[in-house]
Amino acid sequence: MKSNQLRLIVISMGMFLLFSLGNGLQAQTTGWNITPAIKATKNPVPTSKESKADGKELYNKHCKSCHGSAGLGDGTRASTLDVACGDFSSSKFQATTDGEIFFQISAGKGKMPSFKRLIPEDNGRWAIVNYIRTLAAK
Numbered sequence: 001m002k003s004n005q006l007r008l009i010v011i012s013m014g015m016f017l018l019f020s021l022g023n024g025l026q027a028q029t030t031g032w033n034i035t036p037a038i039k040a041t042k043n044p045v046p047t048s049k050e051s052k053a054d055g056k057e058l059y060n061k062h063c064k065s066c067h068g069s070a071g072l073g074d075g076t077r078a079s080t081l082d083v084a085c086g087d088f089s090s091s092k093f094q095a096t097t098d099g100e101i102f103f104q105i106s107a108g109k110g111k112m113p114s115f116k117r118l119i120p121e122d123n124g125r126w127a128i129v130n131y132i133r134t135l136a137a138k
C-alpha cells in the first residue's frame with residue numbers, strides 16, 4: 001500500500017473517532033438516565049466515622065478540583081467547564097438518594113469523568129457518598 005493511501009485511511013479513522021466521541025458527549029449532556037432501580041439502590045457502607053474519612057480523602061483527591069472543598073461547585077477547575085458542577089450543600093441535591101449519587105459518580109457525564117475505573121472499589125465510591133452527605137448546609 002502506498003504511504004499516501006495509508007495516511008488517508010489513518011486520517012479518516014481519526015475523523016470517525018472524533019465524530020463518535022463528539023456525539024457521545026452530546027448525548028450525555030441530555031440527562032443522567034436515572035432509573036427507579038438506580039434510585040432505590042441501597043448504600044452497603046455504613047456512615048461511620050471511618051467511611052466518611054475515607055470518602056473525604058478520595059473526594060479531595062478526585063473531586064475537589066471541580067466541585068470545590070465544600071462541594072459548592074467552585075473548585076479551581078470549575079471555571080474551565082462549560083456547565084455548572086452542582087451544589088452539594090443544597091437541599092435539592094441532598095434530597096437525591098445514595099443510589100443516585102453513587103450512579104452519578106460511577107457513570108460521570110460530559111466533562112465529569114466516569115469513576116468506575118478511576119476508583120474501582122465500589123466501597124470507595126460509596127464512602128464518597130457518605131462524605132458528600134456531610135457537606136449538606138447546616
Ligand code: HEC
Pocket residue numbers: 029058059062063064065066067077081083084085086087093101104105109110111112113115128
Ligand atoms: C473535571 C471536573 C469534575 C470532576 C473531577 C468531578 N466532577 Fe462531578 N460533575 C462535574 C460536572 C461538570 C457536573 C455536571 C454534569 C452535567 O450536569 O452535565 C458534575 C456533576 C456531579 C454530580 C451531580 C450533581 C447534581 O447536582 O446533580 C455529582 C453527584 C458529582 N458530580 C460527583 C462527583 C464526585 C463524587 C467526584 C469525584 C469522585 C466528581 N464529581 C468529580 C465535574 C466534575
